[in-house]
Amino acid sequence: MSLQSHSNAGPYVLHHRNWWNYYERGRLYLKENDFEKAALDFAAALGRTPGARTAYAQERWKARTYGMHMIEGYFPHRELGICFFHLNRTDDALDLLKTSMDMEPSARARFYLNRIREQQAIANAPPPQIKVTSPIGWTAERTLLLEGVATGSNAVAGLIVNDQPEFIELASRQVNFRRDIALQEGLNSIQITARDLSGKQTSANLEVIADWTPPQISLQRKKGSPTVICRDNLALGQIRLNGQEIAPSTNVWSLAISSGEPLQLSATDRSGNRVEWSLSAEETSYLTQNRPAAPPKLDIADSGKTITLYNPEYALDIRAEDDTALRSVELNGRPLLSADTPLFRTLCRIPLVPGTNRLALAAVDNEDNRVTRQVSVIYRPPEYLDSIYRLAATLPPLSGEIPDFEFGRHTESLLLSELTEEPVRFYLLAAKQESNLLMKEQLLSDSDLADPRARLEQNLKLDTDLRLVTRVLNDGRGHTLYTAVFDADSSEPLFVEDVYLENTDWLPQQVAGLIMKIEQRFPLIQARVAKDAQRLIIDAGEKDGAYKGMRFLVIRSDGGFEQGKVLQAGNRPAELVISKVESQTAFAILFGRHPDLAVRAGDYVFAR
Template sequence: MLTGPLHNCRPGILLGRQAGLSGRPGQGPGPGVPLHGWTGRVLLLLLAAFFLAAPGCARIQHRLVADGENPDRLNSSFTDGRRGCYEQGRSLADNGFHAQAVELFRRAIEESEQDQWNSSTSGIDPMGYFPHRELGILYFQRREYDKAIAELEHSLDSAPSARALYYLNKARAARIERYALDRTAPVLNLESSSAEEVTNSLTKVVRGVAVDDTFIASIKVADQPVDMEPAPGKKIFRTEVPLIEGENRIRIVASDLAGRTTENHLTVYSDRQGPRIEIEELVARDNRVTLQGNVMDNMEVAFLRINNKHWPITGQARGYGFKLVLPDETITIVAGDQAGNITRAVVREHASDLVQADTQPYDERTDASPAAAEKAPHALPQSQAGPPGADVEPPYIRILTPGPDERTYAETILLEGMVSDASLPIYISINGESVPNRKGRKVFFSRLLQLAPGPNTVRITAADELGNKADRTVQVHRLVPPFRRLEARMAVAVLPFGRLSGAATPPGAVRERLIDAFAAQGRFRTVEQVKIDSILPDSAWDGGLPLTTGLAARLGQRVGAQAVLTGWVMDYPGSVEIVGRLIDVETGTILAANDVFGENREAGSLDHLADQLARKFRREVPLAEGRLLEIGSDGVIIDAGPDNRVKPAMQFICYREVPPVPHPVTGQSVVPEPQTLAVLKVMEVDGNFCRAAVVSGDLSRLMASDKVIAR
C-alpha cells in the first residue's frame, strides 16, 4: 500500500513485479493481469519509453510505516527519488528490456553514485541499492565485458555482495576467453623444507602462494576451499590440515578463471611412535654389566644416549645395535627419532632386570624385588602349555605412563611401557597396532596418543614365541575446560528468513539448512528449533519481508540466545541470493552480515549455499583468543582487535592457566584445570586492541597476561 504523497510520479513506476508483469520474454504477464501474449510486453515497453522521456526519476516520498497486518515486518512498498530509476530498471531488466534498463540504471547513478546495502534514511532497507551492480550484470549479458567489469568493480568497492562478485568473475573469464589473455596455468609454490616431512604433530599448516597471469579463481587444500574474494592475481594462503597417523598425501589445487589448473602435493608422515629399545642381553659379572641390544624406529633414529653419553650413530638409519660393558649400576638409555618422539628406558635397576640369553632364564617366582611385586598382579593365565621345563609364563607388561585412571586437559598423552619375557616376545600391539620386535627379550616403547573428549581406553597385548599371551589396559580421561566446551559458545537462534520479490525458493528450507550448517561447524551453539518455533508469532510465518532488528532481538531474548540469525531470500531469473544478519539480542547491533549467491535453486545447491554462508559467519565472528594487557578501574585492554575480526558487543571468557604439578604416582607433569574468572564484553576496538567491560565476575581478580577466548 502507498501512504506517501506522490511527487512527479510518472506512469510506469510500478511496472514489472509491482504490476504483476513479471513474465519472461515470450511469456504472458504475471497472475492477475488481464493481458495476453505480447500485449503485456508492448504495454510495458510503451510505459518504459514514456518513463524514459520524462525528466528525472519518478519520486515517491519515502517513509517507513508498519504494515497493518504485520507491524514487525518491513514494508517495502515505498520508494524514494533515488530508488525510482533503480527499481524500475530492475523490473525492465527482469522482463528482458535491457536497453531501457541500462538507461534507468545510469540515471539512478547520476542521482546517487554509490551502491549501498542500506539506502534508506530509516536505517532499514533489505532491498539495498545496487545500480552499478545491476548495470554491470546487464553489460555482461550484452557481452560488453569491459563495461561490465568496471561497473561490478565499482559496486564491490562501495558495497561488496556475492552477486556482484559472481558476475565479476564471469565477466573477467569471458573477457579472458575473448582476447585469449590466459597463456599459462597458475604457478603454485609451497613453503616446505622438503618434499616429504616427518612430524609427530596432529595437524600440518600448509603455507604457499599461487600466482597467475590473469586471476586465481580457487584454491583447495585437502579439499578445503581457501577464502578468496574477489579473484586475485596472486594469493598467499595458509590452511591447517588434520593428520592421520602414517602417511598423509595432501593435495593442493589452484585454478584460474580460464579453467586451467595446477596441482601440487605435500607428503607428511605423522609418526607418533617412539624408537623401540630392545635388550637382547644384560649380564652382571664381577661388578660389571654387559649390555647388548638394538634401537629401532619406523623412520630414522636421530640420537641415542646411554647413561647420558651419546652413542655414535649417523642418524640416517632405522636401527642401530650396541654392545658395551659398564659398571654394575643403574643404566638408562634414551633414544629419539626424526619426528621428535623420545623413548626412555631404565634397563638395570633390580636383579630381575638381568637378561641372560644363553643361560637358564631368571626365575621371577623367587624374586622379592619391587619390580617382581608389581609384575605379579598383571600376569594372565598361560594360553598354551609347553613341555616340562618350558616357559609357561605370559609376557610381563609394565605401563610407566600414564598412571591408573589418569585425567588430563591435554589433547594428547604419552604412553610409555615395557614388555619382557623369558622367551622372545614376537607380538606386541597398542590398541591393535603392532610394535615390531626383532631380538629383544625386553622391549621398551613409547607412543603419543590422541585423546577424544571423555574416557579413552588403551590396550596393550603381548605374546611370546611359545604362544603365552598377556593383556593390560589403562584408562585415560580427557577433560575439556568449561570455557572450551560448546555450551560456552555464543547461543544463536536461527529465526525465519523473509521472502523478497516473490521469491520461489522457500525460506523455510533455507532456514533448516542453515540450522544444520551452523550446528555442524561447531563455532556457535544453536538454540533448539522447537524452542524457537514455540514462541514465534504467526506473522513470522507469512513468507513476507524480513523481521525487523527489534523483533528479532526480542525473540532471541525470549529463547535465551545471545544472538539471532535472520535475513531474507531473493530470487532472480534462474538464481537465488541469501542474505543473513547476526544480531546481538541485547543491543540490537548487527555483529556480522553476509550473503551468498548461486545460479541453481536445487536442493543440493541450497545445501552448498547454506554451508558457504555458515563458513562466512564463522570467519567474520571467529573463535578469537588473546591476553589481557592492562587492567583499569572500569575495564580491561585485550590484545585482539579488528585484525582478529573483533567487533563491539562481542563477548570473551577470561581464564587463567594453572602451572603443571607432578603426578603423585608417576611423577609426570599434570596440568590442573584452568580457572574461569569473568565474562567480558567488547565496548570499542582500536588498532590491534580492544577495550572490554566486565559483564560477570570480579574485576579485582583479573591480572595482566590472563587469557581470553570468544564466546
C-alpha cells in the same frame, strides 16, 4: 513495489515515477534479458537519464523509499554495470561494478567482475603457480596446517585442496590459502590445483609421512651375549649412544652389550618421536648372566591410578623385561612386540576421547607367566570450549524471493548443517516456534533437584546474542543469498554477508562460503588480563582480530589455561566487553553489575 497492472495495462507500466519504481521495473526487464530497457531504468534511478522525479545513487541492502517503507537489495550501479556487460560495454561495466563494490560489496558484483576479467585474460599468459610455505615431509602431528599462496597473471579463480574447493568469490593475482589437513599414519598424498580466469591450471602433489609411533628398544640374548635392538615402524632418524650420535642406515639398529659398562641410549625416528633407555654397569652385568626363570616385570607411569588431562593425547611410557624372554606385550589387546625379547621399551602416544579412557597392559613370557597393569585417563576438554559458552544465535526460517519449495528446503538444510558442524562457532538456539518448549524446560530446571549446569544451559538457550536472518533475492539469471546479522538486544544490524549463484549445483559450496564469511567475523581469541589503575586491559588488540563490542569469557586458573574454570556471575558466565581497541591491546569493562565479582590481573579470557 509500485508496479501496478490492471485490465488495461501491462505489468511494466509505471503508475509512479520514483527512483525505486524504475529500479524495480529494471529488475523485471533484466530477468527477461531485456538489457537495453533494464539499463534505461537503472540509469533513471541513478539520475543519469531523465524520468524519475528524484534519484538515489547509493548502494544499500535496505534503502528507505517513503515513510517506513524500504526496498530490499538496492544496487543500481551494479545492475547497470551488469546490463552494460551483456551489451558488450565492458569498460563502462567495469567502472560501475567497481563503484558498487566501493559503496557496498556484494557477491553478485564480484561474480561479474570475474566475468569481465575472464574476457580480458591474456591468452598466452603462463598458468598459475603454487607455492607451499608449510614444512612438508615427516611429521609427528595428527594434523597438518597447510599454508601457501597461488599466483597467476590472469588472476586465480579456483583453488582445490584434496578435492575440497577453497571459497574464492573474487579472482585475484595472489590467493593465500590455509587449511588444516587431517592425516593418517603413514604416507599422505595432498593435491593442490589452482585455476586462473582463462581456464589454465596447475597442480602440485605433496607427500607427507605421519608417524605417531615412537621407536621401540628391545633386547636379544643368544648364548649369554645380549644385543640391544632399536627399531621403528617407518624409519629411524638418529641413535644417540653414550653421547655419540649415530645415523642408522635402516629402520633396525643393534649393538652388543658389554658386561659392566653403563649404557645411555636414545632412539629418534624421522618424525621426531623419541624414546630413551639407560642401563647402569650393574644392570649390564646382570643381563649377561644366566638366571632362573621368574615372572616378567612391567612398569608404566601412573600404574593403578586415575589421572585427569586437558589435552587429547596421553603419552604412555612402557618398560617390560623378563629373565628369559617376553613373548607378548599387549595394550588393550593390541600386540606391541614384533619378536621375543627379554627387554622392551617404548612410548605410546594414545589419542583420548572425552570421558574415561582405560588403558590395560599385559606382558607374557615364554613360561606363560603373566603380569598386568592399568591406568585410567579422564580427558576433560577445556570448559571454555563447551558450545554453551559460544555466542547464542537464532536462525529464523529462510525468507524472500524463494524460487521453489525444494530450493528453500535444501538451503535451510545446508544452513543448519554448516552452523552445527563441529567445532561449532555459535550456539544455535531453537526457532520461535520452539520457545514455549524451552520455557517449560526452564521451569523444570529451576527446581532444587536440577543440576545447576542444566539451569545455566537453559538460561543461555533463552538469552540470545545474535539473530542470523537469511533471505533470497532473485537477481537476473541467479539468486543472491544474504544473511543480515543482528544484535539480539538492540536489534541493530551488525553486518551483512552474501553469496551469489547462477546454478543450483553451486548451492552447497556457496552456503558453506556464506557461513564461513560470517564465522570469520567472530574470531576466537585467547588473551590475559592486566590492570592499569582501575582499568582492565587484555593483551590482544586489533592485530589479533579484536574489535569494539567483542565479548570474552573470564577464565581463572591456578595452572595452565586449559585447566581453567569459567568465572560465574550469578547464574551466567562472567563477561568482559571490549570498549576500546588499540593495535596490540584492548580496554575492557565487566558486563553487568556484579559487586562480589572481581576480575584479577593474570586471569585468562577467551572470546565467546
